[in-house]
Amino acid sequence: ADRVEVLTPRDPARRGCQLSVRVRQEARRVFAALLQHGVICDWREPDVIRLAPVPLYNRFSEVVQAVRVLEAVHA
Numbered sequence: 001a002d003r004v005e006v007l008t009p010r011d012p013a014r015r016g017c018q019l020s021v022r023v024r025q026e027a028r029r030v031f032a033a034l035l036q037h038g039v040i041c042d043w044r045e046p047d048v049i050r051l052a053p054v055p056l057y058n059r060f061s062e063v064v065q066a067v068r069v070l071e072a073v074h075a
Contacts, residue, residue: 004021017052031049037069039070
């Protein structure tokens with residue numbers, strides 16, 4: 001919680017398929033590392049990374065991999 005904040009509403013009725021996270025330190029470096037590790041994501045100024053863990057396009061293992069990379073590059 002002190003490094004990454006989930007901005008996407010928890011209530012399913014208030015959100016779509018996209019997940020927005022605010023990275024509190026070195027956000028650009030974290031974004032670049034995610035891309036380098038094959039995680040497809042989007043950048044929004046000043047410090048938000050957007051991901052889309054959509055069941056029709058992503059396997060559960062790919063979502064787990066994205067989380068592992070985020071943890072590793074932002075440890």
